[in-house]
Amino acid sequence: MSRNYFHLHLVSDSTGETLLAVSRAVAAQYEGISAIEHVYPLVRSKTQLERALGAIIAEPGIVLYTLVNDDLAAELVSACSQESIPVLSVLDPVVNLFRSYLGTETIDRPGAQHTVNADYFKRIDAMNYTLAHDDGQTGPDLDAADVILVGVSRTSKTPTAIYLANRGIKTANVPLIPGVPLPEALANVRNALVVGLVANPDRIVQIRQNRLLSLNADDDTSYVDRAAVAAEIAESRKLCTRKGWPVIDVTRRSIEETAAAIMELLRTHRLKFVDI
Incomplete structure (x- = not known):
């Protein structure tokens, strides 16, 4: 059976492991379709984001991201929307649920889960x-x-x-x-x-x-x-x-x-x- 391919862009301010795990779990549900993964880890500045956006626009596909910096996230979403490229924050639904239940705000620290402890x-x-x-x-x-x-x-x-x-x-x-x-x-x-x-x-x-x-x-x-x-x-x-x-x-x-x-x-x- 021939396979179909699509570009999958994963933009993270940390290692990108979370995005890889989530996207692969979902992609595995589609028989005969494979993702060409483009991972952009440690995106924490405007320059780094612009570099990632250049690659995304050159080879459009699905964009998933985990960016705790609101300005960077907003710029990514805006740029993708202008190019009609589907974009989604993987963590936002979970963060919002936690915030609603716990009644407190997040610390917004990139890579907090990887802290040495x-x-x-x-x-x-x-x-x-x-x-x-x-x-x-x-x-x-x-x-x-x-x-x-x-x-x-x-x-x-x-x-x-x-x-x-x-x-x-x-x-x-x-x-x-x-x-x-x-x-x-x-x-x-x-x-x-x-x-x-x-x-x-x-x-x-x-x-x-x-x-x-x-x-x-x-x-x-x-x-x-x-x-x-x-x-x-x-x-x-x-x-x-x-x-x-x-x-x-x-x-x-x-x-x-x-x-x-x-x-x-x-x-x-x-x-x-x-x-x-």
Whole structure:
């Protein structure tokens, strides 16, 4: 199927991450249509805005912006309107709702969400912990994790752990390998939430075959044998059932969806400790 393309201009006084996330979430709903993204970050002066406007007028399309400076925002909207270019402030509806409910004005500080604060250092700490406890690197401080992911090879343990770490959640991951006993440290975990990740055997086989292909490795191995993979997954499910660990099937889930489910489990898990 042929694809149609359109120009998408994202003007931000910060990094532009918010605009990218919102626009991509919406664009994904349109099959066969792709956006040619033009990102203009850190637009905080008239000169910078004029430079962005020159590019927008040269290749018109949809314009989304996050500008807390009212003068710059008004100039962008005016220029786009004169050229009949659709333009929208992504944050204004949310800001107005907050203002109405909270009864107070915003501080109008560009990039305020990226200020270095306690949350920033929490994320850095979580990332350092997660990288040090990736792929079975347990150590004596495994129970210092917020979350421990267990699962057979190729169930997206590492990327999910990294995503959670970016949310400030210390995450370790332990591979379940046939014939290899669980790390002793995992048996002694008392505080961390342990979550099992599983997937459809056919999906696991496909991913593993691609992995071997990228390594130019021999694929005549039980690692990609469907019956053997199905047995691995069945055993991992039984293990989680015996241990009382929740299980998430990642077959049709994105990393973000898996992480969201884990974070909800973590909230419930922490409430149990509060009740105690």
